[in-house]
Amino acid sequence: MKPVYKQIIxxxxxxxxxxxxxxxxxxxxxxxDLLAVLREDVDYTWVWIAIALGLLSHVSRAMRWQLVAxxxxxxxxxxxxxMGVMIGYFANLALxxxxxxxxxxVVSKYEHIPFSKLLGTVVTERVFDVMMLLALTLxxxxxxxxxxxxxxxxxxxxxxxxxxxxxxxxxxxLAGALVVLLFVVVWYLRRGTFFARLHQFLSGVKExxxxxxxxxxxxxFVAHTVFIWLMYFxxxxxxxxxxxxxxxxxPMVGLTVFVISSYGxxxxxxxxxxxxxxxxIAALAIYLPQTPEIESLSKAFALLTHGTMTLLYIVMGCLxxxxxxxYNRKKH
Numbered sequence: 001m002k003p004v005y006k007q008i009i010x011x012x013x014x015x016x017x018x019x020x021x022x023x024x025x026x027x028x029x030x031x032x033d034l035l036a037v038l039r040e041d042v043d044y045t046w047v048w049i050a051i052a053l054g055l056l057s058h059v060s061r062a063m064r065w066q067l068v069a070x071x072x073x074x075x076x077x078x079x080x081x082x083m084g085v086m087i088g089y090f091a092n093l094a095l096x097x098x099x100x101x102x103x104x105x106v107v108s109k110y111e112h113i114p115f116s117k118l119l120g121t122v123v124t125e126r127v128f129d130v131m132m133l134l135a136l137t138l139x140x141x142x143x144x145x146x147x148x149x150x151x152x153x154x155x156x157x158x159x160x161x162x163x164x165x166x167x168x169x170x171x172x173x174l175a176g177a178l179v180v181l182l183f184v185v186v187w188y189l190r191r192g193t194f195f196a197r198l199h200q201f202l203s204g205v206k207e208x209x210x211x212x213x214x215x216x217x218x219x220x221f222v223a224h225t226v227f228i229w230l231m232y233f234x235x236x237x238x239x240x241x242x243x244x245x246x247x248x249x250x251p252m253v254g255l256t257v258f259v260i261s262s263y264g265x266x267x268x269x270x271x272x273x274x275x276x277x278x279x280x281i282a283a284l285a286i287y288l289p290q291t292p293e294i295e296s297l298s299k300a301f302a303l304l305t306h307g308t309m310t311l312l313y314i315v316m317g318c319l320x321x322x323x324x325x326x327y328n329r330k331k332h
Contacts, residue, residue: 029299037300042242047308050238054312057231061085061125064224068121071215074113079327081107083320090317093271093310100126110328132229133262140259143252233258239305245297249287257283271310277302 062082069076076084088103104118215221237254240246260283267275280302281295288294 029296033296034300034303037297038304041244041300042304044242046238046242047304050235050305050308051312053231053235053238054309055316057228057235058082058085058089058316060224060227060231064125064221064228065121067215067217067221067224068124069113069118072117072121074111074117076107076111076113080110080324083324083327086313086316086320087324089313090321093313093317096268106324110324128225129229132225133259136229136233136255136259136262140256144256232262235309236261236305239301239308242304243297243301245288245291245294246284246301253287256286271313272306276306280305 059082062078062085065081065085066076066078069081084103084107087106088099090099091102092099100119100122104115104122107113108115108118233255236258237251240249240254257280261276261279264276264279265272269275277299281298284298284301285294288298291297
C-alpha cells in the first residue's frame, strides 16, 4: 500500500474515533442551550488573555528548541523555529503525533539540518515535557488525593478497563508476539541496505536525544520547560474567570483540571477531541457536584477552552505555512 493511502486511512480512522468520542460526550446536550451559554454567559476578555499566554508558551518552546539545536552545532533562526512549532501543532490536528515530524521536516528543509538529528532534539523535549506532566500529576495526587479518588470512583469503567488491559492474557501474548516479530524483522533487514540506513537514522536521533548534555545554559533550558508548562496551566486557569460557576475555584482546582485534561490531549485522536472534553467535564464535576446544571455548564467550558486552543493552532498554523517560504526567500 502506498504511503499516501496509509496516511489517508490513518486520518479517517482517528477522525472517526474523535467524532465518536465527541458525540458520546455531547449527545444529550441541547445545542441551543450550549450556544446560549457561550453567547450570553462568557466574558471573552479572559479568552484573549488565554490566547496571549498560549502564544508566549510557543515562543518559549521555539527558543528552547534553538537552545537544544545549538548544543549540536546547528543554528536555527527564531522565526523558523517558531513557525515550525506552530505548523507542528497545526499538523497534529490532522494526525496525532504528526506534528513532531512535520516541524522537523520544514526546519530541516530551510535550515539544512539533518532530519534525524532534529527529531532527536524533539524527542529530548518530549522527554522533559513528560517529566513535567508526571511531576504535576504527583503534586495533584498528593494535594488532591481525596478529590482524585472521587474521580476514579465516579468513573469505574476507566479503572476496570485499565485492569482488564493489564491483566488480560491476550495483551501479554500480543506483546510477546510483537517482540518476536521485531527480532525477526531486524534479523532479516540486517542483510540489506535498509538496516544500514536505519542505523544511520537512529544514530542521528540518539545524538539529538543526548544533546541536552551539551547545552551550555542548562538552567535556561529548565526555565523554558517550566515556563512552557506554567503558560499551559494559566491558559486553562484564566478561562475559569470566563464563567461565574468557575470564577471562585482556586489554583489547585485549576491544576487538577489541567493535569486530568492533559491526559485527554495526549489521547490518539486529532487534537484530543472528545477525550479532552470528557476529562474536563468529569474533573469539574468533582469540585462542583451541587452546582445546578453543572454538566451543561462544564460542557460549555470544555468546548470553549478546547475551541480556543484549536482556533489558535489553525490560525497560526495557516499563517506560518504561508509566511515560511516568503521569510526564507527573503532571508537567503
